Amino acid sequence: MPTRYRWGLGAIWLVFLIRGAFYCQLIPLWEGYDEWAHYAFVEHLRLHHGSLPRTSDGVSEEIRESVQSAPRKHEATEPLKLYEAQQPPLCYWILSVPNRLFMSAPISIRVHRLRLFSILIASLVIPLAYLAAFELFFSRAIALSVCALIAAMPELMIDIARIGNESLAIAIASWIILLLLRKNAPALGLALGLGLLTKAYFLAFLPILILRRRFSSLAVAIGIGGWWYWRTFRLTGTLTGEIMDVASKNLSSTATLAAYGKVHWLSVIDTALWTHIWNGAWSFYTVKSWMYRVFEAVFAIVPDYGRLCPSKASTGTI
Secondary structure, rough: OOOHHHHHHHHHHHHHHHHHHHHHHOOOOOOOOOOHHHHHHHHHHHHHOOOOOOOOOEEHHHHHHHHHHHOOOOOOOOOOOHHHHOOOOOOHHHHHHHHHHHHOOOHHHHHHHHHHHHHHHHOOOOHHHHHHHHHHHHHHHHHHOOOOOHHHOOOHHEEEEEEEEHHHHHHHHHHHHHHOOOOOOOOHHHHHHHOOOOHHHHHHHHHHHHHOOOOOHHHHHHHHHHHHHHHHHHHHOOHHHHHHHHHOOOOOOOHHHHHHHOHHHHHHHHHHHOOOOOEEEOOOEOOHHHHHHHHHHHHHHHHHHHHHHHHHHHHOOO
């Protein structure tokens, strides 16, 4: 890699880390999405000698008191249950190591340090995204632009500047995408197996391996992560163990289809759009509604611009 691109990538990586550290400090204790429940999983591993929790398990008294006295009140209500036990365990196993090292510190300090550790893990998305973008576009400038865009995303920082499994999932997903772009990458099965032990949405990669006839990688991935989904199915009757899936597993297909008609789909689409522009953690702090509409309009117009102006699109002047 030429020196200027190496320095550029390093600068973007550093900006990512600085912004992440800023968000870690900015977000109040437990304000991150489901943060207290994710940390309860980490604490359960320490308190119960590594045994995996269940969603019916309670949280430690220390966490309960901390949540009750949190600077920002949110929707957590008694009795506090470890509902994030629905998640695969890999990230919590990793976080349990530094958590044990920091046990002498107050809980607020431990949480802040684990947030920083999560940012370090998530920052791997920068070099991995660079390699994947270069593999796809054959342009180092475009690859750096992709990394800069990732480093500038506000919602991404809100999501990873907390204790949770998204940080590891983002890094692993970037690794998988890079390996998919590279043919005959032997580590693909390993990467996907680790992904399956991080988030259930990595199941979406399995059909891709089947379509590409990467059966050896598929076998490795299932060999690494399959036990978790077999365990989940035995305990919940669902493949993912996600709380809503478990709650609705006994609904008939007729009742499920009838529920679709009761959903306010326009509101759902609108919410999906504005939450991907800016969302302020658990309390969902937002800016003025017209600001979201401006960006939604841009998103609606920009994809059509290349079709309306094909000459500019082909010359890359858009």
